[in-house]
Amino acid sequence: MEEIYVFGHKSPDTDTICSAIAYAKIKNLTPARLGEINEETKFVLEKFCVEIPRPIENVEGKKVVLVDHNEFQQSADGIEKAEIVEVIDHHKIKFSYDKPIKFLTEPLGSTATVIAKYFESDIEKIEVNEKKKIKGLLLSAILSDTVVFKSPTTTEEDKKIANELAKAVGIDALIKFGIDIKKAKGSIRGKTVESIIMADFKEFDFNGKKVGIGQTEIVDINEIYEIKAQISKFLENLKNENYEMTVFVATDIIKEGSELFFAGDKSKIEKAFGIKVVGNFVYIPGLMSRKKQVVPKLQQVF
Amino acid sequence: MEEIYVFGHKSPDTDTICSAIAYAKIKNLTPARLGEINEETKFVLEKFCVEIPRPIENVEGKKVVLVDHNEFQQSADGIEKAEIVEVIDHHKIKFSYDKPIKFLTEPLGSTATVIAKYFESDIEKIEVNEKKKIKGLLLSAILSDTVVFKSPTTTEEDKKIANELAKAVGIDALIKFGIDIKKAKGSIRGKTVESIIMADFKEFDFNGKKVGIGQTEIVDINEIYEIKAQISKFLENLKNENYEMTVFVATDIIKEGSELFFAGDKSKIEKAFGIKVVGNFVYIPGLMSRKKQVVPKLQQVF
Numbered sequence: 001m002e003e004i005y006v007f008g009h010k011s012p013d014t015d016t017i018c019s020a021i022a023y024a025k026i027k028n029l030t031p032a033r034l035g036e037i038n039e040e041t042k043f044v045l046e047k048f049c050v051e052i053p054r055p056i057e058n059v060e061g062k063k064v065v066l067v068d069h070n071e072f073q074q075s076a077d078g079i080e081k082a083e084i085v086e087v088i089d090h091h092k093i094k095f096s097y098d099k100p101i102k103f104l105t106e107p108l109g110s111t112a113t114v115i116a117k118y119f120e121s122d123i124e125k126i127e128v129n130e131k132k133k134i135k136g137l138l139l140s141a142i143l144s145d146t147v148v149f150k151s152p153t154t155t156e157e158d159k160k161i162a163n164e165l166a167k168a169v170g171i172d173a174l175i176k177f178g179i180d181i182k183k184a185k186g187s188i189r190g191k192t193v194e195s196i197i198m199a200d201f202k203e204f205d206f207n208g209k210k211v212g213i214g215q216t217e218i219v220d221i222n223e224i225y226e227i228k229a230q231i232s233k234f235l236e237n238l239k240n241e242n243y244e245m246t247v248f249v250a251t252d253i254i255k256e257g258s259e260l261f262f263a264g265d266k267s268k269i270e271k272a273f274g275i276k277v278v279g280n281f282v283y284i285p286g287l288m289s290r291k292k293q294v295v296p297k298l299q300q301v302f
Numbered sequence: 303m304e305e306i307y308v309f310g311h312k313s314p315d316t317d318t319i320c321s322a323i324a325y326a327k328i329k330n331l332t333p334a335r336l337g338e339i340n341e342e343t344k345f346v347l348e349k350f351c352v353e354i355p356r357p358i359e360n361v362e363g364k365k366v367v368l369v370d371h372n373e374f375q376q377s378a379d380g381i382e383k384a385e386i387v388e389v390i391d392h393h394k395i396k397f398s399y400d401k402p403i404k405f406l407t408e409p410l411g412s413t414a415t416v417i418a419k420y421f422e423s424d425i426e427k428i429e430v431n432e433k434k435k436i437k438g439l440l441l442s443a444i445l446s447d448t449v450v451f452k453s454p455t456t457t458e459e460d461k462k463i464a465n466e467l468a469k470a471v472g473i474d475a476l477i478k479f480g481i482d483i484k485k486a487k488g489s490i491r492g493k494t495v496e497s498i499i500m501a502d503f504k505e506f507d508f509n510g511k512k513v514g515i516g517q518t519e520i521v522d523i524n525e526i527y528e529i530k531a532q533i534s535k536f537l538e539n540l541k542n543e544n545y546e547m548t549v550f551v552a553t554d555i556i557k558e559g560s561e562l563f564f565a566g567d568k569s570k571i572e573k574a575f576g577i578k579v580v581g582n583f584v585y586i587p588g589l590m591s592r593k594k595q596v597v598p599k600l601q602q603v604f
Contacts (some may be wrong), residue, residue: 097396098394098598100392100394101407103405105402170427296401
């Protein structure tokens with residue numbers, strides 16, 4: 001039988017990788033990834049003894065299942081000429097395809113939550129060791145994508161399902177495990193500014209204007225201030241190359257707020273967030289989610 | 303609480319109306335319709351003692367759930383400014399929305415099948431008389447949209463779920479019930495050509511070109527030949543007003559084939575279906591489904 005590849009978005013995060021692996025295991029498909037995995041995801045895969053999915057370059061002519069994204073802009077090269085079999089996601093929808101397919105999205109905290117919710121009976125049928133791995137991956141992805149339930153994208157279903165998964169996997173201290181996952185991403189010290197900003201960077205089309213938004217989660221916000229000049233310079237160069245605006249959101253998961261750096265029209269940032277900005281970065285308390293708190297606000301002003 | 307309206311596409315058919323009513327009953331929402339119901343749907347609603355949903359004109363500013371369609375072109379006026387809460391469908395996807403929502407499509411024979419499959423446990427919780435109505439509506443919609451399992455859109459799941467619903471509703475002769483539903487649409491004699499063509503008429507955007515495709519199901523194909531000149535004239539006028547091409551598919555559910563009338567570039571029809579056409583209509587054996595056998599083929603040649 002022809003191989004069907006399951007993968008998430010470019011600049012893969014833990015939800016994208018774990019959802020791809022879990023769904024591939026559930027449906028007997030081939031997991032893949034678009035880009036390198038980060039330290040956090042590596043920690044999770046090692047924890048549950050799961051192999052890193054193979055990279056995939058161009059999917060033209062291939063059969064694919066998209067998880068954790070549905071916009072072609074965030075997908076593999078050649079996606080316009082791939083045969084899309086299914087989409088499982090939790091993001092906003094911008095999708096068009098010529099024939100009816102299975103397409104399932106729900107505004108839950110992670111794609112892993114959607115998978116755990118709708119494919120529970122499939123998961124239960126799987127052999128016990130594999131099942132434990134799947135549940136461990138899904139649990140980790142929920143904790144990661146909801147920033148240990150601190151993100152405003154978190155729903156009651158995320159918490160409920162995560163607790164059930166934790167019980168099944170034998171993890172008692174759920175929150176501690178979540179913070180361990182987040183800490184695994186580690187210090188940004190010693191990393192290049194490019195690798196920090198581009199590790200989780202997404203492109204958006206706001207009314208025909210291209211906007212790029214990177215995000216990182218940190219445990220100690222001071223590390224960001226040490227490199228603020230380099231961040232601004234990098235965003236400025238990146239903008240001049242290819243974007244109307246570039247944004248970098250450094251989210252302090254302990255303080256529960258973000259330092260938002262940008263290059264582009266300042267008045268748009270001020271209008272979007274209803275704040276006065278001096279310079280080219282600003283701390284916004286409570287800002288945790290690119291998807292829920294940055295993208296919709298910026299989209300509105302464009 | 304603010305009302306949430308559930309409705310299907312314009313020119314409502316039995317699947318659109320029954321899915322809207324059933325889903326509204328399941329989720330305690332308000333069913334609505336875009337346009338008049340047809341004789342077939344009327345027969346079904348009377349059979350299960352269910353009221354005709356209220357018409358809805360403009361949905362600007364309203365909260366809505368779309369069933370049995372997802373393209374704005376087929377939806378209510380003002381849909382661009384409505385708050386879309388959910389989409390449940392079985393058609394191809396052309397959808398864009400600014401925030402994450404619940405969106406569920408699967409390539410099954412009817413939207414009713416998708417509802418019956420994914421909301422089974424919700425349905426089971428409903429009071430016994432209401433439950434029987436919901437199941438009767440879903441069963442009727444499956445039989446209608448799959449043309450009593452003769453349409454190539456029919457899947458094994460449609461048959462399995464229809465059989466389970468029939469058992470629950472107490473209908474022994476499933477196929478006979480399906481044909482009764484189809485017959486209820488009745489003869490086209492005495493109807494105006496406009497009402498025959500426009501009763502189930504959908505607009506499509508093929509590569510920027512507007513194409514309108516109507517379909518009717520008939521038990522006696524000879525009735526169509528009696529009005530072939532009027533049909534051609536009507537399609538021609540309609541095309542000149544607003545379309546690149548207009549098509550009317552008269553499907554004989556007994557013979558299992560369709561007489562396809564068209565106004566527009568004949569070579570496109572010939573290329574799409576791989577046939578030689580003399581005049582402006584042609585009989586195509588085995589052609590039952592607009593969605594699966596007409597739309598994709600025409601889209602490819604545009």
